[in-house]
Structures are given as C-alpha cells and as structure tokens.
Amino acid sequence: MLQEGHKDHQGHQPPKPLPVHPAVIQKARLSGCLVTEEGCASMVSALRSNPSHLRELDLSYNHPGDSGVRLLSAGLEDPHCRLEKLNVEHGGENRMKPGLRKYVCDLTQDPNTVNRHLSLSEESRKVTWTTEKQPYPDHPERFEDCGQVLCREGLTGRCYWEVEWSGIMGAVIGVTYKGINRRGWGDDSRLGCNDKSWCLTCPVQQLLCLSQ
Numbered sequence: 001m002l003q004e005g006h007k008d009h010q011g012h013q014p015p016k017p018l019p020v021h022p023a024v025i026q027k028a029r030l031s032g033c034l035v036t037e038e039g040c041a042s043m044v045s046a047l048r049s050n051p052s053h054l055r056e057l058d059l060s061y062n063h064p065g066d067s068g069v070r071l072l073s074a075g076l077e078d079p080h081c082r083l084e085k086l087n088v089e090h091g092g093e094n095r096m097k098p099g100l101r102k103y104v105c106d107l108t109q110d111p112n113t114v115n116r117h118l119s120l121s122e123e124s125r126k127v128t129w130t131t132e133k134q135p136y137p138d139h140p141e142r143f144e145d146c147g148q149v150l151c152r153e154g155l156t157g158r159c160y161w162e163v164e165w166s167g168i169m170g171a172v173i174g175v176t177y178k179g180i181n182r183r184g185w186g187d188d189s190r191l192g193c194n195d196k197s198w199c200l201t202c203p204v205q206q207l208l209c210l211s212q
Helices: 037-049 065-075 098-105
Strands: 027-029 055-059 085-087 117-122 126-129 172-177 197-202 210-211
Touching: 037 065, 055 065
Parallel strands: 027 055, 055 085
Antiparallel strands: 117 126, 172 197, 197 210
C-alpha cells in the first residue's frame, strides 16, 4: 500500500484522492409516483427537520388530498424550508391506479360537432356510421362534410382513453385543436392531415399513424 509522498517501484507518485462534495438536490420530480396524503406528511416532516436545499417539488398526478396540499403549501411559508415552487396539479384518487390507467379520462361525443352521417347513442359514447343523414340542427362547429366528431371534454396534460372499434369499415381516432376547419374535404378539415391535429388510422388490416 502506498502512502502519500511515497513512490511506486517505477518512481511514479500515487494519484491524489479526489475531493468529495456532498450531493445537493434542488429539484425533485415525483410526478405520477403514487404519493398519497401520508407520503406528503412524511415529506413535510423531513423538510422541516433537516435543512434542505430543495427549491422545486413536482407532485403532479398524485393523490395528496386536501390536507396533504395544505401541509405542503404551509411549507412554502416555513422559514426553515427553502422550497420555492410546488406543483400538485392534476391530483385525484384515480392517480393511484397502476400504469397508464392513472391518466384515464371520461369522454363523451359533442352533438354540436358530429357529422350528419354519424349517429350517436349510449349517452353520446358510441358513434355509428349511417348512410342516412341524421336530423341534426345547423351549428357552426359541425363537420359538414368529413365524417368526424369531437368530444365535449377538452384534453390537457396526460390523458389515457380506450376505444372499441368493430365493423367492416376502418376508423380514425385522433386529437385536434378546436381551430380545425369544419367544412369541405380538404386537408385542413381532416384529422392528421394538417398542423392542428394528429390521428391513428385504423384500416381493416393494418394500423397507421398520421401527423404533420
């Protein structure tokens, strides 16, 4: 074993030990990590009992509950806590579900946007193509030509939903900004064919993803 200042048999000085610096964590991203109200209480206790360099805490898509949010918010006012930014958005009990199901959203079709060759049923959760035009009233948001319909609910953040599709015809499932054109057959009206939308095209025997 070589000591400092000694040389090896080839006359080389041994390398000096590298300085050790304590790790400093300023941002903690725990989004979607199944953090509950109890976990928030433990976290606040740790922040108060030990001086912390933590400045930002992301607990979005968890289930802190009302009391957990109050405890964490109070930490922002604690002079012994350096926490400056707290994110508890998109919380709720459903965030405790495993995998993608924690982001599930409940969607229904908007009758003001549905094309007249599409029939809505089962409380606007089922869409069926029909050759006979439906007697929907005129509406500025209705797709007059393309066989499409939008959901009532807008989507923000992380969202997950499932769609069942059956029949001999293909289907197109997508997302779009509200500014998509509602008239004509041009690309500016079709899901996945413009810079306002993206889609998954489901022909009978294959699967395609379209976006611009």
